[in-house]
Amino acid sequence: MTKLTHQWYASWFDTPYYHILYKDRDYSEAQLFMDNLTNYLNLPEKGKILDLACGKGRHSIYLNTLGYDVTGIDLSEQSIAAAKSYENDSLHFEVHDMTKPYPKRFDAVFNLFTSFGYFEDESCNLKTIKAIKSELNTYGFGVIDFMNVKYVIDNLVAENIKTVNDIEFHQKRRLENGYIVKDISFTAEDKSFEFQERVKALNLKDFKILFEKAGVHLLDVFGDYKLQAYHPESSERLIMIFK
Template sequence: MQRKWFQYWFNSPYYHILYQQRNDAEAEFFIDKLTKYLKPQEDSKMLDIACGKGRHSIYLNKKGFDVTGIDLSEQSIKYAKQFENNKLHFLVHDMRKLFYINYFDVALNLFTSFGYFDTEKEHVNALKTFRKCLKADGMLVLDYFNTAKIIRNLNSCEAKSLDGITFNISKNVIEGKIIKKINFEDKGKIYNFEERVQAFSFEDFERMLAKAGMIIETTFGNYSLDNFDESSSDRLILICKKA
């Protein structure tokens, strides 16, 4: 079976070079706001789906929660494992495959870690696995970009120089996907990667979540948890529960 773009790119050292400036303070600010809103019990079990190097998981664990982080990238999980303790665990796992059942109080899928698959069915199946891993009264937090604003302000070409590498980045919307092409040269070798993320709207999520047996309880538009506004919000943050 042919490997998908995310299986190559997220495991590449260049992915971590390009996105090294990811903001821990912003992630912690968001988690503070989220936990204040959700009011989880002190012994709550949390699942961080597509956790990357674990910045949200690590901070949630510092707040006292029992956290499991899963990600498809072996490199990211290898890095995250150095922070493990008896209430913080990291595993290489595909979000589309069933994990624990009726186990977690909160499942989080943050920082646009969704929309990578080719078909709606695959996305619905992933949402079904998120649902199955939650307890009856469990909550799912899904944090996506605001597609409408992203498309309106699409910067078609840019160059970023990091660690002596110039990344040439182009973005286009093709067949309902936001496609980012990343080209660069390092040590005399030319590399080409891409990111392909579905341009999902609020209505798309509403439909897919319904198919997966979930409903949207609340919607926020940024990490301060202000109301969602399609024309101006940076994020589309969905708080969902089992239907």
């Protein structure tokens, strides 16, 4: 049995099985979100965007097709290696820890699709927001797109099996010590694997406290990728614009 839980995001995200499990994510929805978000922010032509925790770069690549100069960073060496095949003069990828400031300034810094709250050391949440602040130019905007924790908990599926590429992924979910936890087990290539995802159950109040400590100002909050109003009880997302 291969069981990897220490710094789960560093090990799980670097396996091919992570990308297999989530291969059916909705690209059209993601592109709609990018269209809506960049229009709302009114970013300058050829504006510079930093995509934090970019994975294999699907959002960075799309933002680049809209005319933006995009840098994608991620902790996963394998994901960045895959993303680098798409690089051009205005699209770059680099292995980098998002809790540490990236040494350039941007018109926008995006942290998308619940790529926050992974850390076992909770001080890293504040470090990440402080890093975003340092990465923004004078007119830049920070964006964190997080799950709406109440909605997720109210609709949590305790257990299910998802079959992808003939692999049966057994998934168990629970709320534990302030984290939303998903245990994932499966067999592939005659080996058994166990992984765990842990995301801090941060709500809007928690983020406001982090923003205040980091010295950034919350400008707007949206509840979905169409940028409709945020409702604590029913919105699927918690999308925060700050600077």
